[in-house]
Amino acid sequence: MSTTLPLFRRAFLDTWRSTLAWAAGLAAATFLYLPLYPSIGGSAQMQDMIDALPAEMTKALNYDQIATGPGYAQATLYGLLGFLLMTIASVGWGAAAVGGDEESGQLELTLAHGVTRVQVVLERALSLMLRVVLLAALVFVLVRLLDDSAQLGIRPENLFGATVLFAGLALLSGTAALCAGAVSGRRTHGLAVGAAVGVLGYVFNAVGRQSEDVEWLLNLSPYHWAYGNSPVANGADWAAATGLWGISIALVALAAIAVDRRDVGA
Amino acid sequence: MPHAISARSLTKKFGSREVLHGVDFAVEAGSVFGVIGPNGAGKTTTMRCLLDIIRPTSGEVRVLGEDPRAGGPELRRRIGYLPGELFLEGRVTGRKLLAHYQAISGPVAPGRVEALAERLGLDLDRHTRKLSKGNKQKLGLVQAFMHDPELLVLDEPTSGLDPLVQQEFHAMVRESQHKGQTIFLSSHVLSEVQQTADTVAILRDGRIMAVESVSGLREGAVRHLRLSARGITAHDAGALLGAVPGVGRVEVLESNSTVTLTATLEGDIQPLVRALGRLQLKDLVLEEPDLEESVLKMYSSPKEGE
Numbered sequence: 001m002s003t004t005l006p007l008f009r010r011a012f013l014d015t016w017r018s019t020l021a022w023a024a025g026l027a028a029a030t031f032l033y034l035p036l037y038p039s040i041g042g043s044a045q046m047q048d049m050i051d052a053l054p055a056e057m058t059k060a061l062n063y064d065q066i067a068t069g070p071g072y073a074q075a076t077l078y079g080l081l082g083f084l085l086m087t088i089a090s091v092g093w094g095a096a097a098v099g100g101d102e103e104s105g106q107l108e109l110t111l112a113h114g115v116t117r118v119q120v121v122l123e124r125a126l127s128l129m130l131r132v133v134l135l136a137a138l139v140f141v142l143v144r145l146l147d148d149s150a151q152l153g154i155r156p157e158n159l160f161g162a163t164v165l166f167a168g169l170a171l172l173s174g175t176a177a178l179c180a181g182a183v184s185g186r187r188t189h190g191l192a193v194g195a196a197v198g199v200l201g202y203v204f205n206a207v208g209r210q211s212e213d214v215e216w217l218l219n220l221s222p223y224h225w226a227y228g229n230s231p232v233a234n235g236a237d238w239a240a241a242t243g244l245w246g247i248s249i250a251l252v253a254l255a256a257i258a259v260d261r262r263d264v265g266a
Numbered sequence: 267m268p269h270a271i272s273a274r275s276l277t278k279k280f281g282s283r284e285v286l287h288g289v290d291f292a293v294e295a296g297s298v299f300g301v302i303g304p305n306g307a308g309k310t311t312t313m314r315c316l317l318d319i320i321r322p323t324s325g326e327v328r329v330l331g332e333d334p335r336a337g338g339p340e341l342r343r344r345i346g347y348l349p350g351e352l353f354l355e356g357r358v359t360g361r362k363l364l365a366h367y368q369a370i371s372g373p374v375a376p377g378r379v380e381a382l383a384e385r386l387g388l389d390l391d392r393h394t395r396k397l398s399k400g401n402k403q404k405l406g407l408v409q410a411f412m413h414d415p416e417l418l419v420l421d422e423p424t425s426g427l428d429p430l431v432q433q434e435f436h437a438m439v440r441e442s443q444h445k446g447q448t449i450f451l452s453s454h455v456l457s458e459v460q461q462t463a464d465t466v467a468i469l470r471d472g473r474i475m476a477v478e479s480v481s482g483l484r485e486g487a488v489r490h491l492r493l494s495a496r497g498i499t500a501h502d503a504g505a506l507l508g509a510v511p512g513v514g515r516v517e518v519l520e521s522n523s524t525v526t527l528t529a530t531l532e533g534d535i536q537p538l539v540r541a542l543g544r545l546q547l548k549d550l551v552l553e554e555p556d557l558e559e560s561v562l563k564m565y566s567s568p569k570e571g572e
Contacts, residue, residue, distance in 0.1 A: 109352070
């Protein structure tokens with residue numbers, strides 16, 4: 001029986017519950033934050049409150065931009081809760097894709113069949129990619145739906161660019177997790193590396209924005225590459241988008257090479 | 267006859283720990299070959315080398331005439347593999363899981379999966395992670411047999427199976443052999459292998475200690491004899507049996523004018539039968555030869571010439 005991309009299909013279809021749960025979480029985050037914009041971000045009272053906060057804090061949280069609709073969506077949804085949820089989902093899937101499967105002993109049986117190791121890694125990476133893109137696309141659709149009622153005024157082309165970066169940023173953590181899991185054969189190593197990429201990216205951005213002395217940290221922050229120019233407000237930096245997706249692809253290739261060269265389950 | 271599997275000077279090191287020290291063996295096509303040995307002897311490592319799950323440090327392996335690594339997916343489609351430890355954790359039914367493995371193995375005849383499942387008494391509609399160990403093992407067996415591969419590599423295939431299902435498995439192995447398939451299986455006890463295997467290799471500490479045909483082992487094997495008889499004294503009974511060639515470890519008990527005697531027999535039965543004809547037997551048990559015992563003897567005695 002011939003089926004195209006059998007491993008991709010299994011990796012994608014067998015995790016539908018998890019995909020659905022993360023989709024629900026992201027939808028909840030979107031519906032929670034965005035409708036509040038008229039009463040929070042846009043209100044003068046709130047602006048006074050934010051002005052009263054320490055400047056370091058508003059910078060760290062990206063709250064310096066929440067006075068506009070696109071800036072509000074950027075800071076709250078894309079920059080904070082959405083980023084967090086997407087990163088966790090992506091890292092979890094990435095770490096499970098190869099390292100987790102090997103650790104649980106199931107990869108051995110898959111590899112004993114008529115598949116190549118490179119194929120296993122690539123098809124599972126493709127499934128990770130598709131799930132991340134689907135979640136980002138869902139958020140795109142929901143933001144478009146809420147744009148009017150929440151008086152956000154986000155330009156669709158900017159939102160599209162931001163979505164590409166939103167997905168690319170989460171995918172980078174996910175592919176880092178996949179790669180570390182594939183190299184080590186351990187799920188926890190994948191989780192650790194994936195989480196480190198996400199968290200350090202966020203921290204380097206938050207710290208790097210504090211003063212010129214530590215500005216160099218921004219260069220090390222994928223989060224800053226993606227969101228440094230507030231893409232929801234100003235449109236995507238396509239070089240950054242290419243970079244994020246390109247590194248992800250390179251990490252997947254590295255994972256494929258690593259798994260192809262070593263003993264499995266030893 | 268061509269070899270379905272051959273290994274020459276197969277060694278495998280994990281870091282500095284060498285687990286296979288130059289393993290040599292050959293499995294004839296169409297035969298049932300059993301590898302036995304204690305846990306940690308290297309059975310699983312050897313099997314994983316055949317499927318290119320791990321790669322030998324040195325030595326040469328040929329599976330169905332090809333190098334496992336070079337043979338790649340095409341070669342593995344011609345093999346059915348049951349891993350020693352089977353983990354099936356997905357939230358999918360057995361049927362769906364098998365459909366997946368079907369998609370990545372050789373072609374499966376329609377109805378084959380259902381037939382195998384029914385034979386082994388496996389419910390295909392239950393979620394795999396809710397299955398008991400035995401039922402998971404059945405699922406693993408279906409997965410290995412379903413595409414009627416030229417070669418079956420089965421690591422401890424009967425572990426977790428109840429005796430009836432074990433019998434069914436033995437029947438499946440014999441049928442496969444009739445169809446011309448080659449079966450390479452392992453166990454830590456000989457009794458599981460001796461029913462089906464033509465040849466057994468004894469693997470210990472990463473070395474093949476002996477390769478013997480099962481019939482050869484049977485000839486050299488020890489049988490246990492137990493009898494009770496009347497009208498004879500313990501002394502005479504002991505002397506009579508003790509004089510039979512191959513009989514050893516004679517122990518006799520006498521009570522209520524009945525003599526109870528136990529002994530072991532190595533080799534030919536005929537002389538024993540002649541001697542027994544002179545007794546007034548009340549009861550007689552001559553057990554199946556215990557191959558386990560003859561193998562243990564092999565384990566403990568150093569090889570000739572060493």
